[in-house]
Amino acid sequence: MKNFTFKKAAVLSLFSIMFAGVASAQTDSTKMMSTSSSETGTAKVFGGIGQYNTFSIGVNAGITDGLVPFAINATNKFKVDLGYGAYLRQQLSHTFSLQLDYFGGKVHGIDKAGTSKFGMTEYKTDYNSVALSGVFDIASVSFLHRKNSVNFYGSAGVGVDFYKVKSYTAEDGTIIADPYGSTINRKVFAPVGLGVKFKLTDAVALNFGYTVNFVQGYSFAGPSTYPNFSHYSYTHGGLEFTLGSKSKKNIEWVNPVAMMYDELYDAALRQEVEVLKGRVGNVETAVSDLKKDADGDGVADQFDKCPGTPAGSVVDGSGCVIVFPKPDTIAATPKGTAYSNIQFEFDSSVLRTSSYPVLDATSADLRASGKGVEVDGFASSEGTAAHNIALSKDRANSVKTYLVNSGVDAKKVKVKGFGETMPIADNSTEDGRVLNRRVQFKQK
Structure with missing residues (x-):
């Protein structure tokens, strides 16, 4: 009991710190959204991914539960336990990245009295898992704000879940401890999640997420749940740290729409455009001069050596009248x-x-x-x-x-x-x- 109280206190403390960070990030976001200054640095459109920092690491902690929306659950009462994780992520573009995750923790499921579905009323399972996921940023490309401080994302991946059922309670109240002995189940699983990030600094972000882990097995809750695969949820918060040079920006927080706008309205580029306009104007003037033919003999005034020839005269290439021999x-x-x-x-x-x-x-x-x-x-x-x-x-x-x-x-x-x-x-x-x-x- 004391151990569980400590876990709850640790989780609540972590979330208190994180929510304080959220408030700070939202205030900072309002300021950043209202400014018109550029955040593109020295990066150029189509300049390559090497212009940015793309690697980051993160740590998180939160609560696990056997209940998952829109699924047939092994138990039906909300009962939380502690989960934790860490990850390494590489951003491959403004909107997509690959993430290598580690998850660990416990899942505690419990039924309300008399509502057992699979021959048990409570279970406790420990797990450790690794997965590779694709992460899709939803708000990186923005036409509304020059700078982003809040970014929503979705993720999906595949990995291996190593779990051990510590105990489960049968319908008659019998507690079956360590039902599978030292056996550790190894099953393929698919983590699917949603989340939101808040930019605290160029190198640190606050990350909140909700992940559902679908396990390709039937014994995660103790007794078999066939034909329903096992599953559990992980609600978490944590910090993400960008790796790389301080002179480069994290590509996740760079808005390519603002970059294109800034590059289009770059002072040197605008000056070059004005010079080109002047050159085009000179060419148009020269063409207009070439078209001028005051005497209408078909030879432009610039090349007419005999201006003012009478109408209907037959002239040579220099505009002079051709006199045919008599x-x-x-x-x-x-x-x-x-x-x-x-x-x-x-x-x-x-x-x-x-x-x-x-x-x-x-x-x-x-x-x-x-x-x-x-x-x-x-x-x-x-x-x-x-x-x-x-x-x-x-x-x-x-x-x-x-x-x-x-x-x-x-x-x-x-x-x-x-x-x-x-x-x-x-x-x-x-x-x-x-x-x-x-x-x-x-x-x-």
Whole structure:
């Protein structure tokens, strides 16, 4: 009796200390919920779990009982005894952790008079167990508060329960002490629980929980309870201590929603966004300038070398009017006269149909006389010198191809390209440039 009184006193003392801590934690929680300062430290979103402390240890004590809600119980009267436990936990994310538990203690069941279900009216059992559980935090991710000081959780796991029935009382009042002798039953069991934590400091939390242990056996209460598995409850409170560097925060108390908000509104990031906005604005302005075409000739004002051209004018790439050659500006030789200059369009080596009579007359003379000829290609001054050299050679080759196809011996025709050198007219005017786009013959 004295021993039991001591147990009750110890349990009540522990709970008194814990409830005092709860009051302190709730006050601290109110203060923390009302502040807008950041609790993210140096951690970054998607920065990895290494930014946080993830290991913790805990100790607890409380009361055990054979009564479990929503189940067929071996006894029906509330009769408590002492339980205790310890655990090691690793948080794997903001909301999930793995926990290795040790539980120990006694379970005392008793029936009200005349209500026995399984052939006994009272039992006493000692137990020790180990289990691995998954713990699911319910309030870590919050859209309501920047900081959390209260966290609810649920847990479920599996383990091995080692229990020994110390005694049980038969229906006729016979007390059967140590019914199984020195036998210690070893059964698989499943602990399922709910709880709440209160943050006292960054490293210490107050933990209250209720766990139901479902034992895969029928003898926990002494006589067989078949077909109903044995079970008992453990209501407990205790302290949890975070392990790791003081410079890191416990991931369980970090709100990732607040982290994302803070990272989004980071001063350096906002400044970078403003710089990007400025760059986008400059690009938009440049694009708008490129679209400006005051005279409507299709060449942007930035590149128009001849602004103000009349509407409907045909212009070149620099915005200047293209003046097509008139018949009287071409070499003053009768049409179809052999060896007359061959004219070309701007940046083209394609023969005009108007050049065919001259080429036919030249071919006829070369075939009749057996003479040779040098075909020299030229270009106007638009474009680079290298481009114009290549263009002039292409023009000369076009003429040679025509002559050879008409029967002239290819060995009698040599080709040279002189580019924009040796102009025959002024390259500063379009009329002059038209005349310089030519092929001329040099007889041998």
